[in-house]
Amino acid sequence: MTTASIQMIRKEGEKLTTQGKGKYRSEQTKDKISAYLYISPFFIIFAIIGLYPAAFSLYLAFQKWNGLGEMTFVGLQNFSVVLNDPLFWKSVYNTIIIGLMGTAPQIIIGIILAFILNQAFLKFKNTFRAMIFMPYITSMVAVALVFGVFFSNNDTALANYMLNLFGMDSMNWKTHEWGAKIAISVMVFWRWIGYNTIIYLAGLQSIPKDLYEAARIDGANIVQQLRFITIPLLKPFIILTVFFSTVGALQLFTEPTVFLGASAFSRTEAMTVVMYLYRDAFSLQSFGTGSATAIILLVIIIIFSALNTFLTSGIGKKRKEYKA
Amino acid sequence: MKETVKKRFSIGKILMYTFLIIASFISIFPFYWMFVMATRPSAAYNSIPPTMTPGDRLVENFLAVLDKIPFFGAMWNTLVLCAVVTLVVLFISSLAGFAFAKFKFPGKNILFISILLTMIIPPQLGLIPQYYLVAKFGLLDTLFGAMIIFFLNPLGIFLMRQYIGQSVSDELVEAAKLDGCSNFRIFRSIVLPIILPAFATLGIIVFTATWGEFLWQFTVLRDPESYTIQVALSSLNTTNNVDFGMMLSGVFWATIPLVVVFLMFNKLFISSITEGSIK
Numbered sequence: 001m002t003t004a005s006i007q008m009i010r011k012e013g014e015k016l017t018t019q020g021k022g023k024y025r026s027e028q029t030k031d032k033i034s035a036y037l038y039i040s041p042f043f044i045i046f047a048i049i050g051l052y053p054a055a056f057s058l059y060l061a062f063q064k065w066n067g068l069g070e071m072t073f074v075g076l077q078n079f080s081v082v083l084n085d086p087l088f089w090k091s092v093y094n095t096i097i098i099g100l101m102g103t104a105p106q107i108i109i110g111i112i113l114a115f116i117l118n119q120a121f122l123k124f125k126n127t128f129r130a131m132i133f134m135p136y137i138t139s140m141v142a143v144a145l146v147f148g149v150f151f152s153n154n155d156t157a158l159a160n161y162m163l164n165l166f167g168m169d170s171m172n173w174k175t176h177e178w179g180a181k182i183a184i185s186v187m188v189f190w191r192w193i194g195y196n197t198i199i200y201l202a203g204l205q206s207i208p209k210d211l212y213e214a215a216r217i218d219g220a221n222i223v224q225q226l227r228f229i230t231i232p233l234l235k236p237f238i239i240l241t242v243f244f245s246t247v248g249a250l251q252l253f254t255e256p257t258v259f260l261g262a263s264a265f266s267r268t269e270a271m272t273v274v275m276y277l278y279r280d281a282f283s284l285q286s287f288g289t290g291s292a293t294a295i296i297l298l299v300i301i302i303i304f305s306a307l308n309t310f311l312t313s314g315i316g317k318k319r320k321e322y323k324a
Numbered sequence: 325m326k327e328t329v330k331k332r333f334s335i336g337k338i339l340m341y342t343f344l345i346i347a348s349f350i351s352i353f354p355f356y357w358m359f360v361m362a363t364r365p366s367a368a369y370n371s372i373p374p375t376m377t378p379g380d381r382l383v384e385n386f387l388a389v390l391d392k393i394p395f396f397g398a399m400w401n402t403l404v405l406c407a408v409v410t411l412v413v414l415f416i417s418s419l420a421g422f423a424f425a426k427f428k429f430p431g432k433n434i435l436f437i438s439i440l441l442t443m444i445i446p447p448q449l450g451l452i453p454q455y456y457l458v459a460k461f462g463l464l465d466t467l468f469g470a471m472i473i474f475f476l477n478p479l480g481i482f483l484m485r486q487y488i489g490q491s492v493s494d495e496l497v498e499a500a501k502l503d504g505c506s507n508f509r510i511f512r513s514i515v516l517p518i519i520l521p522a523f524a525t526l527g528i529i530v531f532t533a534t535w536g537e538f539l540w541q542f543t544v545l546r547d548p549e550s551y552t553i554q555v556a557l558s559s560l561n562t563t564n565n566v567d568f569g570m571m572l573s574g575v576f577w578a579t580i581p582l583v584v585v586f587l588m589f590n591k592l593f594i595s596s597i598t599e600g601s602i603k
Contacts, residue, residue, distance in 0.1 A: 053450030
């Protein structure tokens with residue numbers, strides 16, 4: 001259909017609608033009904049499995065309940081039980097340490113990889129990109145099991161073999177305070193580095209090539225190009241990945257649970273906040289404290305994602321002030 | 325002077341290639357190693373230096389997996405779950421995206437923003453009541469119970485609204501209306517064919533994400549018959565003296581289908597995931 005004919009039809013339509021205002025009105029009402037109908041599935045499902053459970057969690061956080069018997073109102077007791085439990089704070093500490101070790105290095109290495117992948121001279125660009133992205137398509141369970149063998153408590157574990165090569169002692173990865181955290185951080189890093197790299201790559205491709213050209217003519221080396229062109233212009237993309245990484249890291253559950261297997265909920269070296277929540281609710285049948293933990297977790301997520309987003313958006317600003 | 329500049333750049337190139345090759349090696353080594361272990365007896369694991377070549381137990385190890393978990397049943401369950409979730413999300417998102425992109429109605433902006441706001445609710449917040457609800461309706465150990473919470477996908481509505489807004493012209497919709505098309509007919513016959521590329525993008529994002537989901541399935545699926553592949557695989561590691569060859573054989577065969585699909589469509593995969601994140 002050509003634009004001219006569409007416009008003609010449109011004019012005809014306008015004539016028709018001005019002729020019969022009643023018909024136009026009913027047409028509008030019909031549109032409104034259609035629109036509400038089309039967006040209703042989301043809201044109906046959200047009401048049942050999103051809003052109701054969230055509200056119920058809020059309610060449960062003030063009750064004592066084992067899932068079967070009567071609920072009893074206990075006020076803030078669940079919160080004080082959780083907040084006075086050393087294990088809860090240990091799980092917060094573990095989550096933050098693993099999150100930091102697993103995600104922070106991704107920003108730097110991801111940017112470097114994206115920077116290289118964006119070079120014009122590079123051959124086999126798509127092959128390299130596909131290889132680096134491949135870990136992302138493996139499930140977290142698969143990653144945890146493969147790295148679970150790599151980091152097993154055996155002297156002959158591949159990770160220990162490599163430590164021995166460098167003259168270091170073997171480590172009990174699954175039971176050592178730092179061993180477990182390092183192993184889990186490595187998994188997180190391995191699976192997500194490719195994802196972050198392609199986000200940065202998309203960001204780099206949006207930076208005009210002549211900027212680098214001009215910098216090169218002015219004698220800027222690669223490090224200077226990275227520092228003064230790439231990173232400032234990449235800022236929105238860095239903020240995005242930092243936000244995703246923060247939220248994701250604070251919800252860590254699958255990797256430590258599957259990595260530790262049978263001992264996942266009885267050991268404390270790598271217990272995360274969500275594991276603590278899960279253990280409360282589904283091993284100890286204490287739904288009240290579990291819900292209180294969920295709400296505390298929500299608060300932690302809001303605080304940390306706001307803080308990290310704020311800190312990352314500060315990167316470029318400082319430089320500007322410094323320049324001026 | 326000119327020579328030194330040239331030389332410095334070629335050193336830079338070599339460094340960049342080296343870095344990239346090391347990174348690629350680290351990325352794909354676990355896939356190869358998974359395959360090696362899947363073809364070796366557990367004892368191969370104890371050899372020094374470590375075994376790095378495939379052995380001859382490819383079939384035996386996989387038979388041992390079949391002995392432990394209903395592998396094919398779990399793969400089938402996962403496939404059905406992911407397919408249904410993807411189709412439902414595509415349907416809900418495109419209809420709602422169509423409404424937000426092409427209709428005027430009171431409360432439109434507030435409703436759209438409230439959909440985006442639901443994204444910040446962490447899934448664990450509702451975990452306990454969701455479990456309770458699913459249990460109450462007798463949906464524990466069922467695929468429907470395991471998939472229902474994934475029907476909510478605010479990102480899908482957002483992507484669809486963007487895409488429909490850009491690619492379906494208002495004139496076209498109005499012209500169809502004047503021809504007497506009902507709104508749903510317009511959606512089905514005009515909007516749907518235009519937005520098929522967006523379906524590919526969103527479909528890949530939803531399918532991949534749902535395939536890897538673990539926490540919810542782990543919570544509601546306790547009967548091995550109802551396991552998805554992730555829950556089934558995780559159950560391989562719950563005893564202390566686990567046969568590594570058997571375990572990694574399970575992981576290998578569960579991972580390989582997705583790897584093959586990825587290698588065939590890697591450009592589409594990567595562009596979809598990127599688009600879904602930065603739109």
